Amino acid sequence: MELRHMRYFAVLAEELHFGRAAKRLHMAQPPLSQRIRDLEHELGVRLFDRRRPRIQLTEAGALLLEHVRPVLAGVETAREAMRRLQPGEAGVLRVGVPPDTKPPVLRTLTESFSRRAPDVLIDLHELTTEEQLVRLREGELDAGVVRHPADTVGLDSGPLARRDLGVVLREDHPCAQDEAPVRLRDLDGASLVIFPRVMAPQLYDHMLLTCRDGGFLPGAIRHARNPDFVHGLVLAGRGIHLNEPPTAPLAAGLVWRPLDGAPLAWLTSVVWVPTRQNEAIAAFTDAAGEGLTGAGHRPVDEVPDPPAGEAGAS
Known part of the structure; x- marks a missing residue:
């Protein structure tokens, strides 16, 4: 039993008139009559009593209608779900x-x-x-x-969009003793706490290259992605961390300082x-x-040309 035959049958069962049913189905009456006969032949039962002036469902036809309606409703529900997956069509936009x-x-x-x-x-x-x-x-x-x-x-x-990065330090770090921007070379030898490379390989490599070109060669690299864990490592003296200005107060014992010349930035866009x-x-x-x-980002076209080796966002 094909899905289209179920629909032909259901429409005729609702109209109980071949002409009106054919019009609803946008087809001629003879093909509709033939499809219904084919369906009756396939099932081995009469679905409609055609002997009266107005056709009527037979007992078999009424039973079939009970089973067909949920099937057709389920198909329409599935179609609607698929339509809603198409962004912009009263549906869902899936974004990262x-x-x-x-x-x-x-x-x-x-x-x-x-x-x-x-x-x-x-x-x-x-x-x-x-x-x-x-x-x-x-x-x-x-x-x-x-x-x-x-x-x-x-x-x-x-x-x-661009957001300049600074550095998160322990408050007893030499670079944290005043409000002056920190030069990358003043961090040379310090351990660096950074996101795992698998998260953004090109950005990871670019940031390390920018640090090297600025005179900062980390003594060790430690990977962390959870902000609390990152800050915990810095607070424990296990390294420094490069990031944008915090939007909430840092844990006691930590400070954020801008980088001199803004050599690093998050560069973010929708793709x-x-x-x-x-x-x-x-x-x-x-x-x-x-x-x-x-949140403090600026369109890149409002920002001067970056120095050589600038990094983007992770």
Whole structure:
């Protein structure tokens, strides 16, 4: 029994008139009559009593209708679910954001997106840059907020936003004794606490190259991704950490200082697969820009040319 035959049968069972049923199905009456006969022949029963002026369902027809209606309803539910997966069509937009995205950015982003695309549900996923790029190319995400440099070959990208980085130090570190910006070479020999390379390989390498070019060769490298663990390692004297200015007070015993000349920065943008470009992604790109701007990021075109070896975001 084919799905289309079930639909023909259900419409005729509702109309009990071949002409009206054919009109609803956008087909001629003779083919509809033939399809119903084929269905009756396949099932070995009469579904309609055609002997009366107005056709009626037989007992077998009424029983079949009870089984067909849930099937057709389930098919329509499945179709609607698939439609809702298409971003921008009163559906869901699946997006990735970096694990360390600040709460104010997420709040502004989601509120701004809701204003721009009220009929689209935003489905946020906490993913590293590398994880986002993989899922974008596999069709599991519609857009992502990634940090550069990154392998975005084959992807479209929105405007870059920049946030200068500084350094988190123990308060007894020599570079923490005044408010002056810290030169990278003044950190030479200190251990560096940094995100694991697998999270953003190109950014990781770029940051270490920038540190080397600035005269900072870490005495050791320790990997951590949870902010509390990172700060715990710094507080325990196990290294220094490079990051943007904190949005909340640091733990007692820690300080943040800017870097002299701003040699390092998070460079962040929204990226997407070109074939999936639509109004919902455009709305998300604008909303992400609003969230980043509110958190202190600046459009790159408002920033002077960076010094050689500048790093982007993770």
